[in-house]
Amino acid sequence: MIAVAGILHESNSFHSVQTRIEDFRRPSAATPQATLDLWADNLDEVAGFIQGGRAHGLYLFPTLVAYATPSGPVTDAALDALTSDLIAKLRAAPKLDGILLALHGAMVTESHPHGDAEIMRRVRQAVGAKIPIVLTHDFHANISPEIVALSTVLLTYKTCPHIDQLACGVQAAGIMSSIIAGKVKPVQVMVKPGMLFNIRYHNTGAAPLKAVLEEELRLEKEPGVLAASVACGYQYADVPAMGPSAIVVTDNDPAKAQAFAQRLSDMLWATRDQLKLNVPDAAAAVKQAMASRASPVVLVEMGDNIGGGSAGDATTILEELVNQKAAGWAVALADPEAVQAAVSLGVDGAFDMLVGGKTDKLHGEPVRISGCVKTIYDGRFMETEIRHGGQRYHDQGLSAVIEVEGGSYVLLTTKRQMPFSIHQWTSAGILPERQKILVVKAAIAFRAAYEPIAGEIIEVDTPGVTAINPARFVWTRVPGSRFGMTP
Numbered sequence: 001m002i003a004v005a006g007i008l009h010e011s012n013s014f015h016s017v018q019t020r021i022e023d024f025r026r027p028s029a030a031t032p033q034a035t036l037d038l039w040a041d042n043l044d045e046v047a048g049f050i051q052g053g054r055a056h057g058l059y060l061f062p063t064l065v066a067y068a069t070p071s072g073p074v075t076d077a078a079l080d081a082l083t084s085d086l087i088a089k090l091r092a093a094p095k096l097d098g099i100l101l102a103l104h105g106a107m108v109t110e111s112h113p114h115g116d117a118e119i120m121r122r123v124r125q126a127v128g129a130k131i132p133i134v135l136t137h138d139f140h141a142n143i144s145p146e147i148v149a150l151s152t153v154l155l156t157y158k159t160c161p162h163i164d165q166l167a168c169g170v171q172a173a174g175i176m177s178s179i180i181a182g183k184v185k186p187v188q189v190m191v192k193p194g195m196l197f198n199i200r201y202h203n204t205g206a207a208p209l210k211a212v213l214e215e216e217l218r219l220e221k222e223p224g225v226l227a228a229s230v231a232c233g234y235q236y237a238d239v240p241a242m243g244p245s246a247i248v249v250t251d252n253d254p255a256k257a258q259a260f261a262q263r264l265s266d267m268l269w270a271t272r273d274q275l276k277l278n279v280p281d282a283a284a285a286v287k288q289a290m291a292s293r294a295s296p297v298v299l300v301e302m303g304d305n306i307g308g309g310s311a312g313d314a315t316t317i318l319e320e321l322v323n324q325k326a327a328g329w330a331v332a333l334a335d336p337e338a339v340q341a342a343v344s345l346g347v348d349g350a351f352d353m354l355v356g357g358k359t360d361k362l363h364g365e366p367v368r369i370s371g372c373v374k375t376i377y378d379g380r381f382m383e384t385e386i387r388h389g390g391q392r393y394h395d396q397g398l399s400a401v402i403e404v405e406g407g408s409y410v411l412l413t414t415k416r417q418m419p420f421s422i423h424q425w426t427s428a429g430i431l432p433e434r435q436k437i438l439v440v441k442a443a444i445a446f447r448a449a450y451e452p453i454a455g456e457i458i459e460v461d462t463p464g465v466t467a468i469n470p471a472r473f474v475w476t477r478v479p480g481s482r483f484g485m486t487p
Contacts, residue, residue: 001094002058002176004039004049006102007082007119008067010140012309013108013238014465014473015072016360021081023068035062044390045136045157048169049100055170056177063089065102069416070309074109083119087126097180098132099123100172105141105156106234113239113477114142120150132179134172138162139202140234144241148190152179153249156229158216160202160209161388161420161448175226175249186226188249189257191265194479197232197244198275199308200459200468202444208271215267219260224251230264236308236466242478244268277461277469285460286320289437294455296435303464304363304441306334307388312416314363315356316462317439322367327406328436332424334396334416342373342400342412349373351402355410363464371404374429379413381427388420388445401428409435419446422453443468 009019029035039062040050046065053060064086068074090096101123107115116137123133135151137143139160148154153175157168178184204213212230219228227249233242246264250257279302280288289297304314312334321329333356341353351373354366379399383392397414404410411428419440425432432438433453440446443466450457461469 001061001096002053003061003063003090003093003096003099004036004046005063005086005099006046006065006067007086008102008104009074010070010104010106010138010234010309011073011108011115012070012236012465013073014236015309017072019068019071019074019078021075021078023071024066024078024082025068026064026066032062036060039065042390042392043386044165045102045169045172047390048166049102049173051166052170052173053100056173058173058177061093063093069418070307072309074107074115076110079109079112079115079118083122087122090123090127096127096131098134098176099127100134100176102136105137105143105231106237108237108239114144114146114241117144117147117150120147124150132176134176136168136172137231139231141231141245142233142237142239142241142243143190143231143245143247145190148188148247153186153227154188154247155227155249156231156247158213158229159204160232161445162390163386163388163448165390166386171227184226185252186249187252187254187257188247189254189261190245190247191261192243192245193265193269195243195269195272196235196470197268198277198468199235199443200277200279200302201275202232203447208274212264212267215264219248224253224256225260226251228260228264230268235470238475238477240477240479279459279461279468281461282316282320285458286317286324286326288458290324290326292456296432296438296453296455298450298454298457299437299439300443300446300457300459301439301441301462302443302459303462303467305443305466306416306441307418307445308443308466310441310464310466311359311363312441313356313359314441314462314464315367316364317460318356319364319367321437326437328408329439330409330411330425330430330432330435330437331439332411332413332417332419332441334413336414338412339398339400339414342402343376343398345373347373347376355412369402369404369410371402373400374403374409375401377428379415381421381423383421383423387448389418391420394421394424396424399428401430418442420449422449
């Protein structure tokens with residue numbers, strides 16, 4: 001019997017809003033089989049565990065899957081509640097032969113800088129050292145030697161945007177099948193180059209990471225290699241393990257694992273002179289978008305990257321669009337107060353109020369928007385294609401569209417919604433390909449959904465808790481070598 005489990009959160013050390021137990025979604029159904037079916041109806045790694053496990057004839061037992069939108073550090077109470085729930089379910093399971101476990105790899109809690117390692121420590125203590133645990137991590141994981149030692153196999157998504165999460169889960173299930181059949185004896189080695197690999201360059205479909213991805217895939221075809229992974233790290237977690245990692249898992253061949261992990265690490269280190277931050281500020285980016293002949297122009301508000309844990313209500317670019325009298329733009333903002341005001345006014349009601357900039361002072365001041373309420377709806381939509389995050393069903397809460405003069409729109413949402421699906425717009429009655437300018441609060445993850453329709457993409461250096469310029473932050477736990485000061 002193989003347990004299926006996951007506790008996933010990407011925690012931004014610089015965000016003032018903590019992540020509580022109430023923020024975690026824990027989908028389940030009435031029976032174990034129905035729960036497995038529910039989890040399998042997705043495109044993420046947990047669905048891959050189930051689909052791959054069933055293909056290999058594994059007997060699967062659902063325990064706990066919990067996930068929350070990236071935000072500030074997880075409270076100790078939430079960590080305790082989730083791990084206690086998981087361990088109780090593991091102990092209630094039939095005799096276990098192994099665990100397929102999905103952890104993000106960038107969880108930070110109040111008391112534990114490496115929250116994922118703490119989860120693994122508690123799980124190991126509960127189930128013992130002999131039970132194989134095949135662990136998956138996000139591409140943005142900050143991986144420590146401790147969690148490598150605690151896991152039997154650790155592998156990560158290879159792509160960013162993350163379009164191989166399902167495949168990662170299937171691969172993990174295949175490795176687990178070989179372990180319990182006695183066909184392989186995994187050994188794994190991690191090597192960390194001493195650098196910060198800036199998130200601006202995490203696109204694995206372009207240089208410099210494209211060559212690294214190709215090498216990972218090539219290495220996995222080598223005899224005896226079970227998995228080859230590169231995680232580029234999460235630069236908004238102030239933790240000792242912050243930064244990229246290379247991990248190679250072989251069948252009882254530590255020398256090969258060491259050599260190949262070192263090769264991948266060396267490839268990452270060799271790119272450091274290419275990681276330049278030559279991106280415009282908001283004023284210059286809006287001016288460039290207005291002058292562009294391409295359509296739509298996607299402005300990437302990198303300082304308010306919701307997928308990186310930001311507030312989702314930054315107004316830096318919105319303020320420039322208004323001040324420069326741009327037309328044909330569309331901006332989404334998380335602003336529950338403004339949504340309720342729009343609902344009170346009703347469709348066609350005259351809307352005139354300050355929106356955004358309400359979480360803190362890091363993401364701009366509220367901006368006055370005048371227009372009419374175009375749409376009010378429940379904020380739910382479905383994504384049928386493979387997109388970053390692997391989620392099929394989305395819920396941004398009660399939402400409203402405000403139509404502004406010049407064919408522009410502000411989409412107001414109750415919940416923060418990561419821009420991983422074009423259907424965020426189409427579900428609201430906005431056709432994104434017809435807009436002149438689209439603003440996305442992201443870094444790389446939006447590309448899987450937006451590149452097919454974008455005429456031009458302009459990354460924008462804006463302030464916020466996910467700003468791409470490291471000079472905007474002060475780290476207290478990260479070794480100096482992570483900034484490339486030493487090899």
